[in-house]
Amino acid sequence: MTVLFLSVFSLAQAQRNTGQRPSRSGNGQPRMNPSEWIERRTQRLADALSLNEDQVTKVKAVYTKNSEGQRKAMEKARAEGQEYGREKMREQMQASRIRQDNEIRALLTDEQKVKFEQYLKERDERMRNWQGGPGGTGGPGVPRQN
Numbered sequence: 001m002t003v004l005f006l007s008v009f010s011l012a013q014a015q016r017n018t019g020q021r022p023s024r025s026g027n028g029q030p031r032m033n034p035s036e037w038i039e040r041r042t043q044r045l046a047d048a049l050s051l052n053e054d055q056v057t058k059v060k061a062v063y064t065k066n067s068e069g070q071r072k073a074m075e076k077a078r079a080e081g082q083e084y085g086r087e088k089m090r091e092q093m094q095a096s097r098i099r100q101d102n103e104i105r106a107l108l109t110d111e112q113k114v115k116f117e118q119y120l121k122e123r124d125e126r127m128r129n130w131q132g133g134p135g136g137t138g139g140p141g142v143p144r145q146n
Contacts, residue, residue, distance in 0.1 A: 034067050034071070037067070038060060038063045038064055038067060039060075041063055042056060042059055042060045042063055045059055045104070045119070046059070048115060048119050049108065049112045049115050049116060049119065050112070050115075051112070055107050055108070058107050059104055059107060062100055062103045062104055062107075063100070066096055066097075066099070066100040069096055070093065070096055073089070073092050073093070073096070074089075077089050101120060104116065
């Protein structure tokens with residue numbers, strides 16, 4: 001048992017020292033980089049709402065801008081340490097998500113807006129039910145507010 005613990009600890013420490021982060025999914029796959037995540041998310045929305053090419057380009061730009069803003073906020077939180085607070089970070093992420101949704105909403109036709117609202121409801125439900133994967137500590141998400 002001790003050997004197993006030390007092996008896991010050593011692996012985690014080695015990954016920390018190389019800048020790699022362990023996979024959240026626990027399936028051994030590396031984490032998705034931001035550009036892959038943006039591509040996947042854009043395609044998912046494009047498929048769900050039947051976006052045209054111009055809309056796809058603009059939605060991708062919104063996701064990219066939001067991802068960069070969140071990355072900077074996380075760096076700031078890490079630099080400021082514990083005083084920054086988990087609750088403050090959650091509030092910032094929620095506000096960022098609301099701004100992002102509003103920017104996307106502005107790009108849509110009336111028909112697409114109806115589909116988008118359903119898409120957001122389903123996303124929020126997934127977030128509320130998400131627990132961070134096997135043995136995760138993710139906890140419920142924060143419902144979207146308009």
